[in-house]
Amino acid sequence: MAKITLSKLRHSYMPAPKSPSDYALKEIDLDWSDGGAYALLGPSGCGKSTLLNIISGLLVPSEGQILFDGQDVTALPPDQRNIAQVFQFPVIYDTMTVYDNLAFPLRNRGRDETTVRARVMAIAEMLEVTEMLDQKAAGLSPDNKQKISMGRGLVREDVNVVMFDEPLTVIDPHLKWKLRSKLKELHQRVKATMIYVTHDQTEALTFADQVVVMQDGEVVQIGTPVELFERPAHTFVGHFIGSPGMNILPCDLQAGVARFGAHAIALEGPIRGEAVGRTEVGIRPEFVALADKGLPATVTKISDVGRHTVVECNTDGCKINAVIDGSAPEKGASVHLDFRRDQTRLYVDGWLATDPSTPAEAAS
Amino acid sequence: MKTENQKAWFFVLPVLVLVAFNALIPMMTVVNYSVQETFGDNVFFWQGLDWFEQILRSERFHAALGRQFLFTFLILIIEVPLGIIIALSMPRKGFWVPVCLVTMALPMLIPWNVVGAMWNIFTLPDIGLLGYFLNHVLGISYDMTQNPLAAWVTIVTMDVWHWTSLVVLLSYAGLVSIPDAYYQAAKIDGASNWAVFRFIQLPKMKTVLTIAILLRFMDSFNIYTEPFVLTGGGPGNSTTLLSIDLVKIALGQFDLGPAAAMSLIYFAITLLVSWLFYTLMTKDDLN
Amino acid sequence: MQKRSIIPIVYILFLMLPIYWLVAMSFKTTNEILSGFSLFPQTFTLENYVTIFTDPSWYWGYINSIIYVSINTVISVAVALPAAYAFSRYRFLGDKQLFFWLLTNRMAPAAVFALPFFQLYSAVGIFDTHLAVALAHCLFNIPLAVWILEGFMGGIPKELDETAYVDGYSFPRFFGTIFIPSIKAGVGVAAFFCFMFSWVELLLAKTLTAVAAKPIAATMTKTASSAGYELGLLAAAGTLTIIPGAIVIWFVRNYIAKGFAMGRV
Numbered sequence: 001m002a003k004i005t006l007s008k009l010r011h012s013y014m015p016a017p018k019s020p021s022d023y024a025l026k027e028i029d030l031d032w033s034d035g036g037a038y039a040l041l042g043p044s045g046c047g048k049s050t051l052l053n054i055i056s057g058l059l060v061p062s063e064g065q066i067l068f069d070g071q072d073v074t075a076l077p078p079d080q081r082n083i084a085q086v087f088q089f090p091v092i093y094d095t096m097t098v099y100d101n102l103a104f105p106l107r108n109r110g111r112d113e114t115t116v117r118a119r120v121m122a123i124a125e126m127l128e129v130t131e132m133l134d135q136k137a138a139g140l141s142p143d144n145k146q147k148i149s150m151g152r153g154l155v156r157e158d159v160n161v162v163m164f165d166e167p168l169t170v171i172d173p174h175l176k177w178k179l180r181s182k183l184k185e186l187h188q189r190v191k192a193t194m195i196y197v198t199h200d201q202t203e204a205l206t207f208a209d210q211v212v213v214m215q216d217g218e219v220v221q222i223g224t225p226v227e228l229f230e231r232p233a234h235t236f237v238g239h240f241i242g243s244p245g246m247n248i249l250p251c252d253l254q255a256g257v258a259r260f261g262a263h264a265i266a267l268e269g270p271i272r273g274e275a276v277g278r279t280e281v282g283i284r285p286e287f288v289a290l291a292d293k294g295l296p297a298t299v300t301k302i303s304d305v306g307r308h309t310v311v312e313c314n315t316d317g318c319k320i321n322a323v324i325d326g327s328a329p330e331k332g333a334s335v336h337l338d339f340r341r342d343q344t345r346l347y348v349d350g351w352l353a354t355d356p357s358t359p360a361e362a363a364s
Numbered sequence: 365m366k367t368e369n370q371k372a373w374f375f376v377l378p379v380l381v382l383v384a385f386n387a388l389i390p391m392m393t394v395v396n397y398s399v400q401e402t403f404g405d406n407v408f409f410w411q412g413l414d415w416f417e418q419i420l421r422s423e424r425f426h427a428a429l430g431r432q433f434l435f436t437f438l439i440l441i442i443e444v445p446l447g448i449i450i451a452l453s454m455p456r457k458g459f460w461v462p463v464c465l466v467t468m469a470l471p472m473l474i475p476w477n478v479v480g481a482m483w484n485i486f487t488l489p490d491i492g493l494l495g496y497f498l499n500h501v502l503g504i505s506y507d508m509t510q511n512p513l514a515a516w517v518t519i520v521t522m523d524v525w526h527w528t529s530l531v532v533l534l535s536y537a538g539l540v541s542i543p544d545a546y547y548q549a550a551k552i553d554g555a556s557n558w559a560v561f562r563f564i565q566l567p568k569m570k571t572v573l574t575i576a577i578l579l580r581f582m583d584s585f586n587i588y589t590e591p592f593v594l595t596g597g598g599p600g601n602s603t604t605l606l607s608i609d610l611v612k613i614a615l616g617q618f619d620l621g622p623a624a625a626m627s628l629i630y631f632a633i634t635l636l637v638s639w640l641f642y643t644l645m646t647k648d649d650l651n
Numbered sequence: 652m653q654k655r656s657i658i659p660i661v662y663i664l665f666l667m668l669p670i671y672w673l674v675a676m677s678f679k680t681t682n683e684i685l686s687g688f689s690l691f692p693q694t695f696t697l698e699n700y701v702t703i704f705t706d707p708s709w710y711w712g713y714i715n716s717i718i719y720v721s722i723n724t725v726i727s728v729a730v731a732l733p734a735a736y737a738f739s740r741y742r743f744l745g746d747k748q749l750f751f752w753l754l755t756n757r758m759a760p761a762a763v764f765a766l767p768f769f770q771l772y773s774a775v776g777i778f779d780t781h782l783a784v785a786l787a788h789c790l791f792n793i794p795l796a797v798w799i800l801e802g803f804m805g806g807i808p809k810e811l812d813e814t815a816y817v818d819g820y821s822f823p824r825f826f827g828t829i830f831i832p833s834i835k836a837g838v839g840v841a842a843f844f845c846f847m848f849s850w851v852e853l854l855l856a857k858t859l860t861a862v863a864a865k866p867i868a869a870t871m872t873k874t875a876s877s878a879g880y881e882l883g884l885l886a887a888a889g890t891l892t893i894i895p896g897a898i899v900i901w902f903v904r905n906y907i908a909k910g911f912a913m914g915r916v
Contacts, residue, residue, distance in 0.1 A: 058548050079554040091549040093563045104563075108554035152553060366742045375737035376749065378730040379793055386790035387756050390767030453658040462904040466897075467663050470670070473896025475851045475868040478889040485676055485882060486669040493672045496688040525666060532662075582758045589853050614766055623766075634758045 002068040002160040002193060004032040004055065009064030011050055017062065024050050025061070026218045032195070032210075034069075037187050039208035040197045043240070047217035048197050052163055055195065057081045068160050084153030084162045088169045090145035094138040098129060101137050102151050109156070123155045126186060143175045150183070154190055161193040168203065180206060201241050213237050229284075230343075235350045238282050244310060244321045247288065248347070249281045258346055261316055263295050266341045269357030277349040283339050285310065288322035290329065291338035295320075299333045313337060397624035415625035424609070425626065429633075432585060432606040438520050439527075439584040444577060446524070447531025451539055452565070454532075465536075468529040480593025483522045508595060512602035519591045519603055526590065527580060534576040538569035574645045581641060585634055606630055670893065676886035684882050699887035712867030713891065715781065716850065719864065722785035724845040727792040728800075728838060732831070735800035740809065753794040761854045764790070769858050783859045784866070788849045795848065796841040803837025836906045843903045850896060867892060 011025040020026060025047045032038055040048040053059040055066060057078035065074045073081050084105075093101050102120045111119075124130045127147045132140065137148060146167060153162045164183075168176045184207060187194050196207050204211050205225040213221045213228065213236070221233040232238035238246030251258045251265065258265045258281055265281050290311070297315035304310075309328040313320050313335065320337060329335055346354045398415055419425050454464055471479070489495040489507045498506040508515040542564065550560045588607040591597070597604035597612070604612070610630065614623035676684060677699055678692040703709040737743070738750055768787055769778070777783045811833065815825040831838065857869040871888050 056548075056552065058551070078548070078551045083552065085549065085552050087545040087549060089543065089545060091545050093567075095563060095567045104555070105553040108556070108559065149549070152549075366740060368743070369741040370743050372737035372741035372743040372746070375733040379734040379753070379797060380749070382726070382730060382786070382789045383753060383756060383793055386764075386768075386787060387759070389771050390764045393767035393770060394764075450658055450662050453655040455656065464659055464663070466900050466904050467666060469900050470893070470897060471666055473847055473851065473893070473900060474889075475853055475892050477853045477868050477871065478892050481871065481885055481889055482669050482673045485886060486672045491684060491688055493668065493690075500688070525669065528662075529666070586758070586761065588761065611765070620766070631759055635755060638758055 003034045003070070004161060004193065005065075005067040005070070006030050006055075007065045007067065009051075009054065009061050009066065011054060011059070011061045011063075023062075024217050025054070026216075027064070028219055030212070030219070030222060032193060035191045035193055037184075037194050037207060037209045038196065039204035039211045040195065040214060041199070041201060041204040041211050041240075042214035043199055046214040048214050049165060050217075051214070052085075052165055052195065052197050055161070056083050056085050056163055082156070082158055082160045084156065084159045086146070086150050086153050086162070086164045086167045088166045090142060090149050090170070092137045092140075092145050092148050094136075096137055097133065098124075098135055098137050098140070098148055099133040101148050102133075102155050105152055105156055119155050119157065123151045126154075126189060127151050127182070143171050143179060146171060146179065147182075150186075154186065154192070159192055161195060164194065164196045164198075166198050167196075168198075168200075176203075183207060201243075205241070213240065215240075231345070231352065232282065233352045235280060235282060235347050238284070242284060242286075244285055244323075246282045246284050247320045249283075249318055249320065251279050251281045251346075253279050253346075260295065260318075265295075265339060265344060267344055267346050267354050268342050269355045271346055272353050272355060275346070275348050275353050279353075280347045280350075281344060282347050283344045285321040285323040287340040287343035288320065289338045289340070290322060290324060290335050292336060294336040294338040297335055297337050299329050299331055299335060302328050302331055311335075394624045394627050397620045398628055399621075401621050415621045416629065419622055419626050419629060425629075427601070428604055428606045428609040431602075431604065435520070435523075435587070435605055436581060436584045439523050440577065440580060442520070442524055443528045443531050443580060444573070447528050447576070448535050448569070448573075450528070450532045451535035452561070454536055456540060465533065468532055471526050472529055476589035477593045479522065479526055480590045483518065483525075483590075483594050487518055509599055512599055515595050515599060515603050519594060522590060522594060523584065523587070527583070530579065531576045534572040535569055538572040539565060542568045570645075574642070577645070578638060578641055582634060582638060585637070673886050673893075674890050676882060677890045679883055679886075681881065681883050696883075699883045700891075702884055703887055703891065709867075709870060709888065712865060712870040712888075715860070715864050716856075716866040716868070716892075717895065719781040719784040719788075719856070719866070720846055720849040722781060723788045723792060723849040724842050726785060727789055727796045727845045728842050731793055731796035731800055731841065732838075733826075735797045735804055736826070736830070738797065738801045739804035740812070750797075753797060756794050757791050759790075761852070765854055765858045768855060772859055778859060779861045779863050779865075781864045784856045784864060785849075787855045787859055788845075788852060791852075792845040792848055795844055799841045799844060800834070800837050803834045803840075807833055839903050840906050843899060843906075846899055847896065850892075 006028050009025065009028045010023055012023045014022050017023055028051070040051060042048050050059065054061045057073070057076055057080075061074065065072055067073065068081065078085075093104065096104070099120060102123060103116045106116045106119060120133075121130070124133055127150065129144065129147055129151070132144065137145065140148065150164075150167070153159065168179060171179055180203060183194075183196075187207075194207075196204065198204050205228075208225070210222060210224055211228055212219055213234075215234075215236045221228060221237045223231075223233075228237055228241050232241065232246060235246070235248050238248065249260050249265075251260050253259075253271075253275055256271060258267055258279070260281065267281070295315055297313035297320060299311055300314045300319075301312035302309060303312070308323045308325055311322045311324060311328055313322065315337070322337060342356065345352060399412060400410060455461055474482070484492075486492045487495045487506075487508060489499050495506060498504045505511075506514050508518045546564050546568075547560065550564055555563070586607060587605060588611065591603055591605060592608050592611075595603045597608045607630075610623060610626055613619050613626065675690075675692055678695050678697070679689070680694055680696050680698065683689060683693055738746060772778045772783045772787070777786075807830070811829065812825065815829050820829065853866070853868045856866045860866065860869065867888065871885060
């Protein structure tokens with residue numbers, strides 16, 4: 001187990017990158033502490049797999065360093081980094097039995113058979129595959145195959161980090177949930193540092209203690225699931241996380257007050273710095289309420305999503321979603337929308353530009 | 365899942381008619397000859413299974429069959445490992461891939477008698493490139509019209525030249541179909557190069573290697589034109605393979621009955637050995 | 652990585668040497684060939700090629716070969732397409748046995764069939780025609796084409812067929828305008844292999860022809876034996892037989908590896 005540090009890391013697939021857009025991965029600095037569960041979340045092509053391959057050593061970064069427990073491993077090949085990786089498609093050795101598959105990484109490192117046996121049995125029990133140990137791995141179902149490839153990663157007691165590259169892609173939906181909770185349970189038992197790459201927000205938010213959200217090769221926010229939900233640092237995070245995503249309204253800034261058309265919108269707190277650029281107001285649908293006064297809008301669509309109702313409204317050509325409990329208005333009805341003040345934030349050029357107000361300010 | 369549909373027979377009917385026309389009628393003719401004796405003028409006498417007995421007991425047949433098996437054995441033992449090694453060392457992508465594939469496939473596209481003629485010219489003792497080199501540069505006495513060993517080395521080398529590329533192309537096709545993740549996982553698991561070959565590449569090449577071995581068996585076992593053009597079966601009978609002997613009997617001596625019986629035995633052996641190969645190589649998949 | 656590439660390089664050199672020697676011979680005069688060893692043609696001559704292109708018995712050999720090879724390729728692929736479709740999509744009585752029987756025809760030694768073929772094609776009156784050779788080569792080419800095409804078709808999901816029927820396509824229209832274009836690569840590979848095996852086969856082609864449809868390869872054997880040592884001419888004719896194959900393979904170079912992999916056992 002190890003603490004992982006990425007220092008001034010950049011990567012380009014081009015031989016001589018010039019502009020920032022030539023980089024598949026823009027400068028990244030971060031620290032992951034020992035034994036944590038992390039997720040890399042982002043749409044396909046955002047650079048998360050590139051980052052993963054750099055950490056595992058399959059790819060050498062153009063610039064910067066990777067440190068495991070303060071030791072520079074940037075130039076080390078994968079087998080010397082003591083890492084494990086689980087791939088999108090289950091990688092198993094077809095001709096071997098399940099037992100031999102699990103024993104393979106240990107045997108390659110010259111462990112004696114007693115140790116191998118003990119480790120394999122322990123891991124098999126954790127994964128609940130003990131009764132399959134003598135079977136040929138080729139005949140297993142996809143979810144069991146994926147379990148075996150996870151097992152190969154966990155079987156070595158000295159791994160620095162276990163990485164998962166969208167491991168549930170080929171798993172049937174009803175088994176995804178089972179495998180996901182198994183993974184969470186494993187993390188708590190083996191206490192290894194785990195990095196989980198996915199484009200699925202549910203997978204990321206349920207697995208990880210801390211989520212790194214990426215877009216276009218850039219880290220846009222690092223935070224706990226709650227932080228990502230409540231205070232998206234970037235409109236992209238607001239959009240990407242939550243269902244439906246955050247409402248984003250273009251607004252004008254006049255004398256420190258955000259205005260949507262003629263309507264002034266109260267923000268959570270003071271605006272940081274100059275606030276020059278494209279200004280937008282962001283608010284999650286969960287914090288928009290239908291009220292007697294507020295922003296006038298017309299209801300365009302009602303979707304019942306079970307416990308709540310999503311009311312889609314239109315105001316001046318701009319779409320705003322509101323999640324409400326209880327009875328919903330008719331389609332076409334005129335309503336007023338009320339934004340909860342402490343959840344209403346300003347974004348400048350996509351980035352968060354307000355700070356929460358102090359209790360004193362909020363009271364006034 | 366495939367659906368049951370007997371009308372599908374109409375789709376295969378043209379194939380069936382054409383292949384049956386070419387396979388069944390000549391086959392029946394052969395069977396017909398194999399049980400009769402003729403002295404020309406289309407007069408035939410019932411002979412029963414005498415020809416079969418005679419062929420199966422003839423030393424000439426045993427010798428030809430022995431040479432045939434030796435030839436096929438040498439071909440498989442050389443071409444299959446060599447083909448795999450070459451495929452493993454070929455680049456996986458880039459400009460050189462099509463260049464390699466095209467140049468390697470070229471020998472297979474040369475008419476078989478031209479292959480024989482080409483090797484004849486190539487190995488002529490005093491004016492062929494190889495013959496001159498062996499005799500006058502290395503000082504090895506080499507003349508395949510005189511020395512049976514030289515003749516054998518030449519026909520085997522010629523076949524290696526002609527057909528190893530088939531094994532290369534098939535193995536290569538198997539290799540490039542392996543996803544990168546397998547190699548990455550093996551690296552992470554600390555597998556040696558040998559382990560990567562043994563547990564990843566070889567299992568993934570199994571299907572195409574089965575095809576390669578079957579094709580190489582059938583074609584080398586039935587080979588006729590190239591060695592016939594190159595050595596004519598000589599010197600003496602040293603390179604008279606089964607098919608060369610068969611044609612000698614059928615067209616040279618016009619002994620239709622024995623030739624026909626021999627054809628059927630020949631065909632039966634080919635089928636039997638192919639079936640054995642196929643069963644042995646696919647038996648793991650069944651359980 | 653770099654050290655490994657020595658193996659394919661040596662192998663390709665080994666493949667090219669006899670071909671180089673054939674080509675070099677074709678540019679030598681008979682005198683030079685018989686007078687001794689020379690690595691390069693000393694007196695470069697095109698005489699051998701001139702002979703071939705001016706003598707009808709030579710150049711007609713090429714034309715004959717190309718005609719029957721083309722006819723065979725068209726017939727083989729055309730009949731193999733529906734059959735391969737049937738094998739890849741439907742179960743029917745005796746399908747497995749039929750498929751296996753087709754493949755066994757590749758195992759029959761051509762030598763076995765030479766004489767019966769001669770009699771059969773004489774009996775139906777098409778001896779010494781291009782059609783006779785083209786039909787005879789169907790024996791081993793159709794099974795091969797069915798095999799390759801079935802492999803490619805197996806890779807096309809059945810949903811494609813179903814969607815087309817739902818969209819109101821008739822079977823022939825679906826087959827012609829949707830299905831065949833989606834296995835273009837497979838058709839190309841199958842045609843390539845039919846071309847190849849028909850082009851290189853000589854025994855049957857020689858047996859089934861006398862004058863009118865005689866293939867180039869057969870013309871060559873005659874020259875080699877009867878006219879004594881016309882090695883230069885033989886080499887030139889041989890060189891010319893390599894060209895069509897080389898052209899065809901260049902066209903399918905990107906599919907060839909895939910084509911091999913798609914076939915199934």
